[in-house]
Amino acid sequence: MKFVEDQIHKVKPLFEKGGKLEKFYYLFEAGESFHLVTDKRTDRGAHVRDSVDLKRMMITVVLAMVPCILFGIYNTGLQHYTALLNDGQIEALPGMVDMIVYGAILVVPVILTVYITGGIVEGIFACIRKHEINEGFLVTGILIAMVVPASIPLWQVSLATIFGVFIGKECFGGTGMNILNPALTARAFLFFNFPSQISGDKVWVGFDRGQEVISTATPMGLAAKGDALPEAYSTMNMFLGTIPGSIGETSTLACIIGGIILLIAGVASWRTMLGMLVGGFLFAWLISLGSTNPNDIAALGAVKHLCMGGFAFGLVFMATDPVSSANTDLGKWIYGFGAGAISMLFRIINPAYPEGVMLAILLMNVFAPLIDHYVVKASIKRRLNRAGV
Amino acid sequence: MLELALKAIFIENMIFALFLGMCSYLAVSKKVDTSVGMGCAVWFVTTVTCPASWLVSNYFLKPGEQNLIGQLFNKPDLDLTFLTFVSYIALIAAMVQFLEMFIEKISAKLYGSLGVFLPLIAVNCAILGGSLMMNDKGFTFPEAAMFGFSGGFGWLMAIVVFAAIREKMQYSNVPKGMRGLGIAFLTCGLMAMAFMGFMGIKFPEKKAEASENPVAIVEAVEVETVDVKAVEVKATEDSVEVKAAEIKVDAPVQGDK
Numbered sequence: 284m285k286f287v288e289d290q291i292h293k294v295k296p297l298f299e300k301g302g303k304l305e306k307f308y309y310l311f312e313a314g315e316s317f318h319l320v321t322d323k324r325t326d327r328g329a330h331v332r333d334s335v336d337l338k339r340m341m342i343t344v345v346l347a348m349v350p351c352i353l354f355g356i357y358n359t360g361l362q363h364y365t366a367l368l369n370d371g372q373i374e375a376l377p378g379m380v381d382m383i384v385y386g387a388i389l390v391v392p393v394i395l396t397v398y399i400t401g402g403i404v405e406g407i408f409a410c411i412r413k414h415e416i417n418e419g420f421l422v423t424g425i426l427i428a429m430v431v432p433a434s435i436p437l438w439q440v441s442l443a444t445i446f447g448v449f450i451g452k453e454c455f456g457g458t459g460m461n462i463l464n465p466a467l468t469a470r471a472f473l474f475f476n477f478p479s480q481i482s483g484d485k486v487w488v489g490f491d492r493g494q495e496v497i498s499t500a501t502p503m504g505l506a507a508k509g510d511a512l513p514e515a516y517s518t519m520n521m522f523l524g525t526i527p528g529s530i531g532e533t534s535t536l537a538c539i540i541g542g543i544i545l546l547i548a549g550v551a552s553w554r555t556m557l558g559m560l561v562g563g564f565l566f567a568w569l570i571s572l573g574s575t576n577p578n579d580i581a582a583l584g585a586v587k588h589l590c591m592g593g594f595a596f597g598l599v600f601m602a603t604d605p606v607s608s609a610n611t612d613l614g615k616w617i618y619g620f621g622a623g624a625i626s627m628l629f630r631i632i633n634p635a636y637p638e639g640v641m642l643a644i645l646l647m648n649v650f651a652p653l654i655d656h657y658v659v660k661a662s663i664k665r666r667l668n669r670a671g672v
Numbered sequence: 673m674l675e676l677a678l679k680a681i682f683i684e685n686m687i688f689a690l691f692l693g694m695c696s697y698l699a700v701s702k703k704v705d706t707s708v709g710m711g712c713a714v715w716f717v718t719t720v721t722c723p724a725s726w727l728v729s730n731y732f733l734k735p736g737e738q739n740l741i742g743q744l745f746n747k748p749d750l751d752l753t754f755l756t757f758v759s760y761i762a763l764i765a766a767m768v769q770f771l772e773m774f775i776e777k778i779s780a781k782l783y784g785s786l787g788v789f790l791p792l793i794a795v796n797c798a799i800l801g802g803s804l805m806m807n808d809k810g811f812t813f814p815e816a817a818m819f820g821f822s823g824g825f826g827w828l829m830a831i832v833v834f835a836a837i838r839e840k841m842q843y844s845n846v847p848k849g850m851r852g853l854g855i856a857f858l859t860c861g862l863m864a865m866a867f868m869g870f871m872g873i874k875f876p877e878k879k880a881e882a883s884e885n886p887v888a889i890v891e892a893v894e895v896e897t898v899d900v901k902a903v904e905v906k907a908t909e910d911s912v913e914v915k916a917a918e919i920k921v922d923a924p925v926q927g928d929k
Contacts, residue, residue, distance in 0.1 A: 412847060454858055456845035462837050463862050471865055625869075633873045642869030649866045653836035656704055 287318055309409040313416035337458075340550055341418040347544040348425055348600065350537035352390075355530040359433040360386035362527050389433040390530055393440055397424045400441035404448045408457070417458035423448065426466035426600060429531025430593065430641070431473065432481060439477055443469040463648045464607045467641055474641070501527050501592070512583075521590035531596060538595035551603035554612060558619025559598045563589060566627035588627060597626070597640040602647070609651040611658040618654055622647040676815060677822040686798045686823055687830035687860070688867040693798025696789045697831055698856050707835035709782040710789065711828030713775070717767050717793055718802050718827070722820020724767075725760050725803040726813055733759065760803050761794075768794040798827050834860065 360382030447469025524534025545551035567585040609618035629639025742750040
């Protein structure tokens with residue numbers, strides 16, 4: 284550690300004012316604060332002293348996502364070998380290690396691609412606009428990697444990352460100023476531009492990257508078509524996550540673990556989470572009451588709907604993004620409830636997009652400032668009334 | 673009716689799907705309160721002009737028995753539809769003039785903040801576009817009224833949401849070149865992307881039923897391909913009877929149609 288510190292202090296003068304590499308100061312700064320504790324102190328104005336800064340907060344989110352990442356890697360391998368087994372190409376399922384190795388071969392490049400392209404965009408912006416590189420990108424990056432299928436071509440991943448970081452975040456002024464969740468913006472960009480690589484039956488089980496050799500429908504895809512779900516897609520399997528789907532979203536259990544970490548650390552808002560849970564449950568339940576066809580997507584029932592697809596992942600990691608969600612307490616309830624309700628609505632009544640969670644959260648991101656505006660206004664009115672003005 | 677309303681508000685939103693009425697949308701959306709005023713004005717005008725244009729179009733312009741001018745001059749085939757644009761614009765302008773006087777009377781503050789954009793509603797393409805679309809789609813009178821009402825409401829919702837976002841963005845450190853309209857356009861595009869979730873929603877339509885009476889009796893022609901969604905097929909030795917919902921025949925036209 285001492286060696287790293289010495290090296291950093293040695294090159295520091297090069298990057299400071301008057302140094303040769305002055306232009307790249309913010310790249311250096313990012314490296315420095317990544318390795319060492321910052322020696323900066325707020326020197327003026329009123330401020331709250333708290334050791335939870337942006338860096339710690341973001342790292343907590345990444346930590347909370349670790350169960351999802353690990354399970355995603357395992358599940359990618361599992362789905363691949365299960366598909367091979369069903370296809371008759373292998374006799375029996377290999378051991379867990381094989382699955383993890385295969386999963387890692389597919390998943391790790393996706394994560395690396397996201398971080399490298401996203402890092403370059405952030406770095407360029409930091410140098411030109413002279414602001415620091417925020418750790419927020421660590422979260423955005425891993426979120427993008429978790430919501431794409433493992434078999435996605437890497438150039439699409441990097442294109443989507445550039446779109447999400449550049450248009451979704453940096454154009455609005457960087458971390459903390461975006462109106463839409465950058466990770467979801469990237470996912471939506473992929474979804475509308477390359478629908479054949481991110482939805483449909485053929486993408487969820489990677490065989491060789493880009494070559495669609497085996498295909499397996501996700502439970503969501505089957506249900507949307509009105510087919511009966513096979514036994515492998517039982518509620519329990521959906522809860523554990525041994526079903527095909529995007530890398531990190533399949534396991535409800537891993538999402539719950541992550542959610543608990545976020546709640547204990549106080550990073551995510553329980554109001555948003557609970558609101559979305561209630562909204563989704565209520566709507567799925569209400570719609571299932573009115574459905575007559577037992578194979579219909581509406582008739583699956585609320586519990587299955589909550590475990591299926593990206594609902595849990597969206598609820599824990601996407602909707603609770605403190606920047607793009609509503610900021611007032613009451614607003615968070617409304618925002619969460621709306622996101623849950625609309626995602627069920629999209630899922631069930633919109634045959635074009637069986638997975639509605641992403642679009643529902645984006646839509647609520649759009650509405651969040653308005654919700655806040657009226658909540659604040661109502662609160663001012665109430666207080667004025669109370670004061671008798 | 674409800675389906676029509678939902679379609680006009682969400683699926684075919686004037687702003688996010690059709691991009692109509694953008695100029696006032698971008699110009700009067702800096703503050704939520706002003707945008708509510710502007711949105712309500714547009715809402716009111718579409719609500720009134722859509723059914724009104726329907727009446728004008730059906731009773732004065734389109735040829736047929738119901739045309740009042742035709743009745744007056746005893747010429748039932750009088751076709752005045754070439755006057756559609758002129759008459760719609762006149763109608764809208766009259767409505768806007770009325771609205772302007774009304775707002776000036778009740779709220780001078782709102783009148784001031786809407787400024788030049790209030791009279792400019794007269795040339796707002798969302799309103800003329802709404803009337804013309806209503807014309808194209810062949811609505812009945814209640815449908816036209818509903819379309820105007822909900823289309824205008826969709827516009828109101830879009831501008832209010834946008835204004836709230838722009839109010840929030842005042843605190844953002846947007847790059848210099850993007851400030852103002854640049855970031856507004858970008859935001860609007862991203863919002864349209866978020867609204868794309870509504871596209872593709874289909875409301876259950878009534879299934880086509882086989883009609884008892886044959887729609888057309890096709891003389892024996894050389895047919896290249898026939899695409900039939902058959903409901904019932906009866907074949908005997910010398911004839912084939914098809915009860916079908918949809919028949920597409922690809923045949924070279926011989927002589928008269």
